Amino acid sequence: MTPPDHPPIPAPKIGVLLINLGTPDDADPKAVRRYLAEFLSDRRVVEIPPLLWQPILRGIILRTRPRKSAHAYAQVWRDDGSPLAAITRLQAIALSERFREDGVIVDHAMRYGNPAIGDRLRAMKAQGCERILLAPLYPQYCAATTATANDAAFATLAGMRWQPAIRTLPPYYDAPAYIAALAESIAVGLAALDFDPERLLVSFHGMPQRTLALGDPYHCHCQKTARLLGTALGREVTITFQSRFGRAKWLEPATDRMLAELARNGTRRLAIVAPGFSVDCLETLEELAIRGKETFLAAGGERFAYLPCLNAEPGGVAMLENLLRRELAGWMTPP
Known part of the structure; x- marks a missing residue:
């Protein structure tokens, strides 16, 4: 009996996944409603028992807030999408260049909306990333931001047969x-x-x-x-x-x-x-x-x-590179 064919196993790589909060896919009420439903259903964000909270969320908030929020998003929307998503993507691109010679793959994901954390983790694993640094981009630790981003990543890992090794970026409020x-x-x-x-x-x-x-x-x-x-x-x-x-x-x-x-x-x-x-x-x-x-x-x-925030400006990207290299110590091959 011949063994089943298996896809080739990629050479082991290191990955960094930048994680930000999230954003609607578009600046219209339908997209905002979809985003808010996911965001405000997170038990880390709203710590009210679901039996009490969900009727308020579904019956009141998601009927009234999306139109108002969509108007606010429309005032800041860019040609390349939501500012948060667009600039986080630019950060990932800039950091990819800085880590290119080290062979480190840098990607980005959103806790709510797209690109989803689970999708990007699975994609990085398929690229051969056997070690991944999760980097929630929150300088100050909060359960409603840092912890829930890590929760989503860990939930994806729970469904993986072959899990990558994982590290998480600590809060850097005083770095x-x-x-x-x-x-x-x-x-x-x-x-x-x-x-x-x-x-x-x-x-x-x-x-x-x-x-x-x-x-x-x-x-x-x-x-x-x-x-x-x-x-x-x-x-x-x-x-x-x-x-x-x-x-x-x-x-x-x-x-x-x-x-x-x-x-x-x-x-x-x-x-x-x-x-x-x-x-x-x-x-x-x-x-x-x-x-x-x-x-x-x-x-x-x-x-x-x-x-403005640090965004994808050279000083802000250099700061992130500094923090990421610190956390990747021992994983990256020394020069």
């Missing part, structure tokens, strides 16, 4: 390379303005207050990033938290409220940056750069500037 890249990017952005901001706001994505009480280190990580960033810049920064959702108490102070309060109390010139986002997205380009500006000016402010 010297991260703080230095942020400080340089912000300093360049501030120098390019035609006004001198009286305040520099450092806005992070908000989380429910209860996550802090439950032991999530996110709030502490944000505070340390802001403190280190202020020291590196040699100026005072004001930390805030954006993107509240629902009726629960969220981390404070809230970005939108702080913008209005500062303007009402006499601040006329302000700049804002969002260091917790690895790339610009809906929450930075629409919520901060558009609505944040409107809030500040309407309350009496005069000059407002949003400073």
Whole structure:
């Protein structure tokens, strides 16, 4: 009896999978509804028992929110798609070039939407990646971001007969390379303005207050990033938290409220940056750069500037390369 034919086994390779949050496939209500259904059904994101939450999600939120969110996405949508997806793809391309001589395959995936984590992991395994570094692009650890990205990867691994070896990128909220890249990017952005901001706001994505009480280190990580960033810049920064959702108490102070309060109390010139986002997205380009500006000016402010994320700029890519090489130590063949 002859043994069955098997496809050839590729030569062993190392892979890096960049993971970001996700985005709708298009800026229309149908695509947004599909995306929100997946995102808001994640037990890591909404920690309300499904029996209580799903009727609210399906009966109210998914009937009303998609149209409003689609309008917001349409204001920032690019020719090459969602800013978050497009820029994450550019990061992966840039890092692929930097790791080309090392023989490391760099790919990217989204926790919600496309390209899906499971699909890209299986594709990397088919390419011969027997060792894969999962790299959630969240500097500050949070169960609703870092942990759920890893959960999705581990769920895929659970269905694999031949699993690759796996490492995960730790949070890098206080990594010297991260703080230095942020400080340089912000300093360049501030120098390019035609006004001198009286305040520099450092806005992070908000989380429910209860996550802090439950032991999530996110709030502490944000505070340390802001403190280190202020020291590196040699100026005072004001930390805030954006993107509240629902009726629960969220981390404070809230970005939108702080913008209005500062303007009402006499601040006329302000700049804002969002260091917790690895790339610009809906929450930075629409919520901060558009609505944040409107809030500040309407309350009496005069000059407002949003400073972009590190994105796929050389400094940001070099920072990611630094972190990835650190985590790949021992896997990559030394020169």
